[in-house]
Amino acid sequence: MPNPDGSPRYAPDAATLRRRLLPLLAARGPSGYEEEPVRAWVALAGEFADVHVDPLGSGHAVVNPGSTPRITLIGHIDEIGLSVSHIDDAGRLWAVSIGCWDAAILYGQHVVVLAENGRVPGVIGTAPPHLNDGDSSPKMADLWIDIGATSRADAQSVITVGDPVVFGASPVDLRNGRIAAPALDNRLGALAVLEAARAAAAASVTAEISVVASVREETSYHGAMGAVYATEPNFALAIDTTFASDIPEDGIEHKTGDHRLGSGPAIGRGAVTDEPMARSLRTLAKELGIPYTIEAYGDESGSDADAMAAVAAGIRCGVINIPIRHMHSSGEVADLADLASTIELATAFCLAGGTR
Incomplete structure (x- = not known):
């Protein structure tokens, strides 16, 4: 099935995603010290978009500037x-x-x-x-x-x-298209927003697509707040990571939801997310056959969306999370198929012009 605008679907292969992810993982930078990973991200984004770094240090790339609606995708690039x-x-x-x-x-x-x-x-x-x-x-x-x-x-x-x-750990390839590395939270999200913009640009998207590698998410959300203030989006989407449930701990899905490696992106629903956006994301995933789960929030999402929604007069925000094991450790583990599915869903959202 084609994308919502009739264009061919983006089908990123694991080898390409891994090749583009590795320089982001090699460039290290915790909150407040993100210059190196932002440089690596801007170098990739500059292959297809206009790029700049804002005063707080977040990397920006813009596709189809000046068009409407304005859609901003944010993936934080800092690490603990x-x-x-x-x-x-x-x-x-x-x-x-x-x-x-x-x-x-x-x-x-x-x-x-x-x-x-x-x-x-x-x-x-x-x-x-x-x-x-x-x-x-x-x-x-x-x-x-x-x-x-x-x-x-x-x-x-x-x-x-x-x-x-x-x-100090280096990335390690695991079986079945999985990878272990520090800082997958959230170089995965930073790459996902970049690749969604790349695919949208190739499909001649009609909306303005701003993608941001935001800084300071792990400590303050300052990068995302400044970014959406500058881009003034009609719709903003934060792409981050969440806790994978396929670990040997009884009842973890009761706390976090059931988000296993290979189950696709987790679409956020709750107090900080825009319900029509969440509904549109689920509809797109169903129409395109993209696997997904739903992650419920009683209050905060723990992502940049928590701060983005309150900027200026208010921003309509959604959240997509990629499941990882062993979060905030030297060996976070992700499935590159989940990264590909997340990119495909974010691309479809851009091509659909946001919420239907």
Whole structure:
């Protein structure tokens, strides 16, 4: 079945998506330090659209500027991380959180300090569990970063307080078209909005399509707020990630909904989303045979849409989430088929001119 405007459907293949995703994963940057991933995103978007970086640092690409309706797709490009807060006499680095962390997963992790003069590898350390008097759950204040330094002066020769820190793991291809990597939350969404705009441009979309790699989602939503204020959309769609339910925890679907790897995008419904938009997304998915689930929100969605909806006189917002396992860890896992389905649905929404 063709797209709503009669154009051929976009069918991204996994190899192409993986090739375009890898440079976004290689470019590291937690909230407030997104320059490198934004540069990588802008380079990809510049292949088919007019691009710029706004004052807050978010990357923008525009297709068919000046047309109506105006549709904005936003995928945040920041990731969680740490920030060096202190260097002690022994050369150990102490850090504070950027975004939401579970300290229990950090012990022993390889990390990279994004220092001003280059990347510095390190390992998260704490007292061994054998010496913890029965308390084996480390807290953030118990963790330090070991870069092999022998003194404060040695560490200060390469590290400055305020330098950001990210997981050091590299992407790994898993079976069945799945990939494991840090920062899939939300380089997946950032790539999805870009590829939807690429496909819409190829199909000669009649609406104005603005896509944004937004900054600071993990901490403040500032990037998305500034972006929709600037683009003044009639419809805005946030594309992010959500918790996959196919893990061995009884009853997780009662908390998060049933969103398994391979089940397609999760379309958000709830207090912060525009119900006609959610209905249109579901209708398009059914008509085009795109697999999907529904994710219900009692209050906030936990995405950029929470802030976007309240900008200016109010923005009609929808949410599409891609399920991932092990969120906010060094080994987030996603199915590239879900990424492809998300892109196809977002493209169809653009070609349909938004809500019907």
